[in-house]
Every structure is written in C-alpha cells, then in structure tokens.
Amino acid sequence: MQQRRFNIAPMMDWTDRHCRFFHRLLTRRALLYTEMLTTGAILHGDRDRLLGFDPSEHPVALQLGGSDAAALAECARIGEGFGYDEINLNVGCPSDRVQEGRFGACLMLEPALVGDCVAAMKAAVQIPVTVKCRIGVDEQEPEQALFAFTDTVKSAGADALIVHARKAWLKGLSPRENRDVPPLDYALVHRLKAAHPNLPIVLNGGIASIEQAQSEIGNLDGVMMGRAAYQEPWRLLSVDAAFYGEAPPVATAKQAALALIPYIERETAKGVRLNSITRHVLGLFRAIPGARAYRRHLSVETVRPGAAASVLADALALVLDTPADMAHIAA
Numbered sequence: 001m002q003q004r005r006f007n008i009a010p011m012m013d014w015t016d017r018h019c020r021f022f023h024r025l026l027t028r029r030a031l032l033y034t035e036m037l038t039t040g041a042i043l044h045g046d047r048d049r050l051l052g053f054d055p056s057e058h059p060v061a062l063q064l065g066g067s068d069a070a071a072l073a074e075c076a077r078i079g080e081g082f083g084y085d086e087i088n089l090n091v092g093c094p095s096d097r098v099q100e101g102r103f104g105a106c107l108m109l110e111p112a113l114v115g116d117c118v119a120a121m122k123a124a125v126q127i128p129v130t131v132k133c134r135i136g137v138d139e140q141e142p143e144q145a146l147f148a149f150t151d152t153v154k155s156a157g158a159d160a161l162i163v164h165a166r167k168a169w170l171k172g173l174s175p176r177e178n179r180d181v182p183p184l185d186y187a188l189v190h191r192l193k194a195a196h197p198n199l200p201i202v203l204n205g206g207i208a209s210i211e212q213a214q215s216e217i218g219n220l221d222g223v224m225m226g227r228a229a230y231q232e233p234w235r236l237l238s239v240d241a242a243f244y245g246e247a248p249p250v251a252t253a254k255q256a257a258l259a260l261i262p263y264i265e266r267e268t269a270k271g272v273r274l275n276s277i278t279r280h281v282l283g284l285f286r287a288i289p290g291a292r293a294y295r296r297h298l299s300v301e302t303v304r305p306g307a308a309a310s311v312l313a314d315a316l317a318l319v320l321d322t323p324a325d326m327a328h329i330a331a
Contacts, residue, residue: 003031003059004160006213006243007202008236009226010036010063010088010132018272019230019280020057021263025256026236029244031222032060036090038103039066042075051082054263061086063132065093065103067113069120076121076129086159087121089114091133091149094168095175105168108137111149115156128159132204134168135188142167142188150192150199160200162224163189179227186216193220210238231283253284257316264309275302278312289320 008015008023010033020032037050042064053060062079064087066072076087091114093104107114114131121129131153136145150161166182173181184206193201204224207213213223229236234253240246250256264277278298285291297315301307 003029004200004202004222005217006239007031007162007204007222007224008033008229009204009224010034010061010090011226011230012036012093014230014280017053017057018267018277020060021054022256022260022277022280023229023233023236024056025249025259026233026253027239028249029240029246030236031086032057033088034060034062034084036063036065036093037075039064039068039071039075042078043071047078047082051079051084053082053084055083058083059085061088061130063088063090065090067102067107067110067117069113069117072117073120073124076125080125080127084127086128086130087125088130088132088162089117089121091131092164092168093175094134094137094170094173105134105137106170108134108140108145108149108168111152114149115152118153118156118158122157129157130160130162131158132162132164134164134166135185137168137170140167142185143191146188146192147195150196154196154199158199160202160221161192162202162204163192165189165203165205190218190220210235210242214242230280232286233281233284234286253288254316254319254321257281257284257312261309261312264312268308273302274307274309274311278302281312285319290318293318 008030012035015033015035023032041050062084064072064075079087090104091107118129118131133149136142153161165184165186165188169182186203189201189203200221202222202224203216203220207223207225208228213225217223237248237253240248250259267277268274282295282298285294294315297318301311
C-alpha cells in the first residue's frame, strides 16, 4: 500500500471522524487511523456512532484494543463491513486503564498471544491486518524483544508493523511521560527492516516535521506523525508533494478551513456541537498574523448555544491573507 509512506497516528480523543475529515482536506494520500476502539465498545456499543466515517476519509484504518482473539476477529469483521481499509492492533498504549484490560503495550510481554490475535483477525477479513507496537517494555532488552515480537506477528500473517521507537515503562511513567521520556531509537527500527525486507515497517515516535519524516524514512516503508500533525495541521499540506509527488488538495490552510464549512453545516444540522469539529483546527495558523485572535474567537464563540459554521468564517476573517499562508513556515 503506497499510502503507507505517510501515516497520521491514531490518537485518543483526537483522531475522531471530524479530525480525519479535516485532515483529508489537507492531504489526499496519507493513511489515516481512528482512535483506538476497544473490542468491548464495538461489540456492545453504538457501532454507527463509533465506527461511522465519511467516504472521503479513505484510506482509513481502524485501530482495535483487545487481547481476546475471538472478540478481535469479530470486531475486525465488523470494521471490514463498515468499509475500513485496514485493521490495526494496538500493542503500544501504556495507560493504566489499558493495562487493566490486558491490551496495549503490556502485550509486548505476550507475543504468542498477539500472534494468536493476528492470526484470528487475518482469518476473519480480506483487508490488511497490522500491528502497532513499542520497541519493548520495562526491563526488556529492546533489540531482543522487538525482533522476537516481530518474528511472531510476521509468522501469524501481519501485513505491516508500525513501531513507536521508544520503550514503554509500564511502571513509573505516566502515559504522557511515555510519549517523551524514554529515548528514541530509530536505528533499531532500521535494523529491524534490514532483517525483514519483505515486511512493511513504519517508523513512529518523535516525528515533528515533514522534513524530518523524509530524512528518516530511509529503507523503511513509511513514517507516522502524531502530535505534530494534530497540533500544527498546516504541516500536512506538504505531505502529498513530499511523499507522493502530487499536488495537495488545496494551496493554503485558509482554503482548507473554508472547505470544512459545508461539512460543519451538514454535521451541526444533525445536532453535532460546533466545537467538537472546530477544536481540531485551532493550530492551523501558527505564526500567521491574526492566529491568536482566530484561536480566541473559536474558543469563545463555538461553545455558545446555537453556534454555527459562520463562527469559523468570522474567525478566518481575522487571519491575514497571504499568497501561500504557510509558505514562510514550511520553508
């Protein structure tokens, strides 16, 4: 899948369907991921609310959290039925709640179980099944742990491995600290790829710019950007040209925001609160004259009763028009 060359990470509370729709206005080609959804939520919750997405989001992957092979297989079938392009298993999240549910990064300690889960999902669907993991947890020696884990999931049929190039410390560090404190080891992921030339491997962790992503991809099959893509989404305007040799969907960040307005009108007519959409565009104009006034206007006005798409239009009027409103930042 060529789209795998650039991926936007699954991020809890961030990469919901509104966020993904907006990101697709900035890049046609990046592979998008849902937030992690647990098997319990999908099996017993409101599936249309949890799994529904706009067709424009393709290619889009569903990330699952769980450790019961049968439940994961059923959720994979459900996800395929909803039209997702890939099913991804979370073996990287270090939160206490995830550990208590026996999924996420703690599964690095149970590679055989992960292999069983991957095999069950592969048998259930025709779309790719992938795994997102860390390089190890707690006292594991990363090279040994990651290479053994990779052998297991590859044998089980995993179609790709996305590696967050940090350990997860399940004891002693918070989820926030686990995103920054453990050192990155990109070289280890490159060695893993050299050992598995036929397994697609994607690098995740600490990718802060499109230029860094280009410099790190090397022999890898792709890179995954997380917080930088969300907090400074203007960066995504460079993705299609940098990784696919294609023009972006729009020329400027302001054009992308204007293109979001019809979607906002449609969604708010269904009862969606305006700020649940506009919260994803707050970082769109970093360092552009008027950006602070834009953010302030959205923060104040979108939470008022009856707030409508005109609030975003009014906020955009506060931002300076330039020939390419992101050019001086991206340079």
